[in-house]
Amino acid sequence: MANVVLKWKRPETIEFPKVWHTFKAKDLNTDELVEYRIQDLPTNRVEDVFEHMMANYIQDEPISQVLEGSKDPNHIEDYKLCWSKMAEQKVPLVCFKEGSDEIVGANMLFVLKKDDEFMQAACGLFKSQVTKDLFDLMMILYEDFDTFKYYGVDEYLTSFGLSVSRKYRGRSIGDHFLATRKKLCKQYNLKLTHTFFTSDYSNQNADKVGFETNVALKYEDVIKAHPRFSHIANIKSKGMTLKTLMC
Template identity: 75%
Template structure:
């Protein structure tokens, strides 16, 4: 949808798809170290990327998990709607291992401008209450924090989901995705990357990568101040946060 297009465009002077980072990690069936690469997600792999995110991210993200979002077609369609303009911006990243085109992991990155108002626009297109609940929770964090104003920037690199295939977990691939964001910021002349984190695992990884915490709210406190979210009381993580890494 044209109303969801982002203002920022990837410079034509930067090759696409570009390999941003390589690292060594264990192979699947042995302790042999092989090379993995993190690169731009080719547009012709977008549908496969959606399948990966639906099978991994939408099943494991704590809020969606406690609300059974991964089982609801409308929720998955809402996220597909959000991810498509990100893919068209040519910023999302994919991880492959040496000698294979199997998707190991995906990080749905995008560059947001202060005049995009992307979150407000896309909310109006959502059909699933699960998706609306996730965004309503996120907006609680932003009630008293504006990253554009706080850091004095017009745009920044953000993310709407990071996931690693279950069989490739335990190899610090998520850490490499987070670290690679600095490479993109430097190449795109962006001063920071800022994200909404919902799980204890992702919060811990972000701290290791050098993100600073802007806002943190425990889920139990959210339920106390916003009783309508009582249906997330069995969530498996402790807090949701806003975090930023200055590049």
């Protein structure tokens, strides 16, 4: 655990928890427009957000879904290992509806520095083959792409999961989460946000808010080039990408 660290620190001059964005969208059971807010994840709601992500993100993320990661306790623990370190940076975001403390959605953001060994250290501790396969798939995209080198930066904002509660979907909340990243980048003096997207839906959302595609691979082509991933043949999305939004 000692090596699984993220070196970037949130500036103490920035209030916490901070509300970064508010927007209007439909309420649950009526067409009435109500206010939603996207804010920093409070320290006393970290475990609640973990529960939300396990119930929504891990069940719906295409790679975890096709490999039945939600049924693998080790896969869940692998995610929680990473999420707990991200929460320590005080960068993850959560969405609430006005007048409610129910978690509408969450985005497990963090800032990665060029000299971090976070991913390598975490991979060395993963216990689940599902998690190892997911990261191996991600690394295929990075074989010929280095975010730091390509953009000439030493740090950037990234993510390890975005999810909206099923009953709140259809309100463009995911789009608002993605767009809010620009506000964080400007406040934290970061030039870009960069992410690994694994679903058709998340890729469409990213395109809508202005992300550019760095690398894109169809899952069928990945399987052809790397037959050991034949067990993801029934995945419910077409491809995975690396995308970047300049801030």
